[in-house]
Amino acid sequence: MFEPIHSVVCKPLTNRSQRLSFNFFGRIGIMGRKKGGRRGNRKPKAFIDWDTIPRENENFEKYYKTQALLPENEWTQLLETLKITLPTTFRITETNKHARRVRDLFVNHYCPMVNGCEYEGQKIPIPTEIPWYPGKLAFTINIPKSVIRKTPALKPLQKFLMYETECGDISRQEAVSMIPPLFLDVKPHHKVLDMCAAPGSKTAQLIEALHRDSNVESPEKDIVPSGLVIANDADSRRAHMLVHQIKRLNSPNVVITNHDASYMPNFHMMTEGKTGEAKRVNLKFDRILADVPCSGDGTFRKNISLWKEWTLKTALGLHATQVKILLRGLQMLATGGRLVYSTCSMNPIENEAVVSAILKATEGSVRLVDTSKELPSLVRNPGVFDWKVMDGDLNEYKSFEELPSNLIQRMPKTLWPLPKSELERLHIERCMRVYPHQQNTGGFFVAVLEKYNDLEGTMQTIVDENKAISRGLKRCISPKKEEEVKKPCPDSVAHTQKETTKEDESQKQDAVQSRGNGNRFQEIDPFSYVSEDNEELKKIFSFFKVNDKKMHRDLFLVRNPNGVPTGALYYSNNLLKQIITNNRNHIKFVHGGVKVFVRQEFGSQTKEVAEKTDACYYRIQSDGAFLAATAMDPSSVTNIPSSDLRVLLDNETVTKESFPEDSTLGKVYESLPLGCSLLRADLKNEEHAIQEEVYICLWKSFRISNVMMAKSEKQNILLQLNGSVAAAEDKSVEEAPKSEA
Template sequence: MGRQFRKGKGKLGQRVDSHWKEIVRENAQWELFYKTQGIIPENEFEIFKKTCQENLPLTFRITGNKNHAKEISKLFINNHIPKLSNIDNAKPFAFPWYPNNLGFQIDLPKSEIKKNPNYSSTQQFLVIETEVGNISRQEAVSMIPPIVLDVKSNHKVLDMCAAPGSKTSQLVESLHSGNEQPTGFVMANDSDYRRSHMLVHQVKRFNSPNFIVVNHDAQLFPKIKLNNEWLKFDRILCDVPCTGDATMRKNVTVWKDWKIGNSLGLHPLQLNILLRGLQLLKKGGRLVYSTCSMNPLENEAVIATALKKFNGQVKIIDCKNLLPGLITHPGLTNWEVFGKDMKIKDKLDDSHGMLKSLFVPDDVENLGLENCMRVYPHDQNTGGFFITVLEKIDDVKENGKRVNEEEEEATKKQKVEVDATQPAPATEQPQTTEQPQQPPKELKHVKQNKTKLP
């Protein structure tokens, strides 16, 4: 909703001729782009568009340790769901795909729940439990990546673009889901130091000794030495900056701001972050790449390029079995690349100056992109999302060198002295090198904005 004020004279503190102007939920370029891609079947496009123009329903998940969370869940199910079920259109339910029935949706916008006296007791419950940290108001689809990452208590976990921290909170909860104190940790990173402080605030209610916040450009996340060994992560979440065009039900400014140039500009940044994440992943480890965008230039094009660069040493794994009851669609194996002039570009024509990584690769049928997961708003009254689960088969790159060997060579070039003859102290802190591995030559470092896109 955009706010506009007209100039005029009035008393101090008094607004004169002010009015609210609704943002028009239409964008001709967005509609042309997605109709041309054929992502949504022609007979479904109007309902898809209509759903995108509506406000999101209220969703939340219950946080904390298992026993406490079950008590809060039982309280909501017994005291509030029966009341809401008797009111037209509310339709409260637990997500069938969220573990232990701890994720819920009420099929009404939060603004209506606030205003309608019939929902006053539920609204009060949500406010109180949110304030004390028992409930996290989180969009349904954004709960998916931490679930398919499948974090265990002994895992070393990196969240590369963590702020504002709702997914990070899920990762910390998963780490502590067992009965014993976890031996792993969650390292949450964000490139903006102010948003990094937000992470501390978001997760501090867990009082976890296994959580650390760092502040680095994810494209150049430094190598870390722990106990005299280079640290490799068991699990990595790459929820990268994106155009957020699948969040237009919540962020209505997307309707007026959407243009194809945003995706073209973010593509190399997203690819750099993913490549760095795969370098930091250990053999047998799992990385989840996700965006709140439906644009294949930010999704399948990025995944396809990363798979080719790792030359068969990384594969997509199918994790739909972890999400029972969630309607998902397979990843795309064909898409069109638009230029800023909204004209389709030819892969074989070099005159347009577009990155080759934007286009469908020749061997796309061998990459397994159909195992990527797409979630569309009109299927289950949600936002849109893209999720891909990647597994590292081996620490080998295209040139045959193992990653550890390359890192050792890079360390020598950077003149970082490591005295291997002296044993590491028992309380040794992680060490980072000043200059990590650089991105591939054809993809130069992309300067990030200090505010994450929606």
């Protein structure tokens, strides 16, 4: 059924009228930061018909023709491909035990639905595998998502993609965006930093890789891997948006921070000195992803507005930021570690110019990795050795010395290519360029760097050289264009970064932020760890029969400064605990760990009975249900058949009478304790089931019981049970039990 994506010929349309009538690729939305001041002063945005935007930009074409990155005939093909909207692509979460079942269901049940379907007279192509993605777990459907949504015959496919995305089984992600995390080669013990993480699709890949091969079967083994992922973003709003993307994966090994990547503060750790005393050291990361802010001209197929907004000034203004982020990343990288630098731009001044400048300054410590044997099916071009440097008006300058005086502080020497002999010695050809026309994707640049020696101050030259950029950056672009720079490119935020790069500047920031017990972050509820001797926590462990060798009491944290359980309890691993504990005053933590237990009050009638029994006022949160189940004694988990599961999902509340007397829940309902019970439903024999098992949190009150589950989760399970979500469409989201009156 499937043919490699690069064998599917993407035929460019010959003129604009044909392109606009080809409705597979009609209106699309673009992602961007909201402009304007306070919310009350914002004016409603006018509707933009993307079909009316001419897909042409004279300056863009002139600039890239001058660069001559490709032969003339190939450049024409690339340009025509840019005018066609991106296909729909997604990947399956590899670390789920049921990943193969997700793939088989998609291939055998949903793909045949596409065969023979048409949209406005055009035949819809059959989905294809992305050949270079490991495990045959990524697919492309060569139509925009809007067509899937508008085609009645594809409604089941749309529901499948939507609900499987919500529950974390798949991620809808642009194909080229999947590349950088694959080259990082993350292992379960690695300390990983994603410097510019929002919106989080690459971060999700890193988390999945961290949990690959993790062992939860041994009764004496921790249920989570020892490594962690720190996902950072400079924009506060987008850092909080990361939480939704990350929560789908239910990982206790993730923390989200909100800092400018170009002067990312150090993460402190305590270690034992030679004489046994406690010593503070800076954490070094095994893997770092620097998917930096960029001009985004590889995203024309997705961001239609770029056709009228593209200007070289954006790339010129971001070059300094990109150098500084890469520089800071290498400072934070452990010796022997790997850093991936990537952009969604095709511009050499954002790519090879940045990488070569850093390689020259760190020669003897950092090198480009030969990745020719990694992802062999990925079609890529090598890095280029020559490029032209122009100002914002496309005037070319052969060298830095040719610049007029008004541009000297705006265009640093690092923009120009090094002599070819130096670039050859640095192996700049090991950089990777992915062009849109080669595999029906967006444009992308990737460079894999390895730090094989300590830097030991070798970067002072590049820091000094870029001081001029710091002084002249804001003069390089107009105020209006500065706002454009702040628009996020796909999987990155094209914001103007602050201008600090030195290690000692980061140390200075640590000191400033530490004053006043972290006053800068008072608006954020602090994370605090609960004492393992806390009576409330002991009661929770006793009630749910949790094995404290698999889930440790000292690794639970709360969102208050006192470490007292009053609401939600989050679980983390030991490394994340060390990071939060030692950095609470100078790191802005947005989110950490996975929510496992949540306090739930009983109604008045139930409370009277509960106080006379050993009832627990905490329930298991669905986010952490699987994690909790792996640590609980099997006797404390009630196994139910799928018939009982249907009853639970089809009713907002249940009582004993809701179940047949001979059913499992009908027999044991009275014996269930007041409060939370964890139910396990076996779905192995269900025709459309993806998961082999699902866990349900049931909250039992004096009269009724509620399933504590979000609407999207209910819909996903119903989809697996009967291929329909209609029965769950009107169910409310996770909520407190109904009144017992």
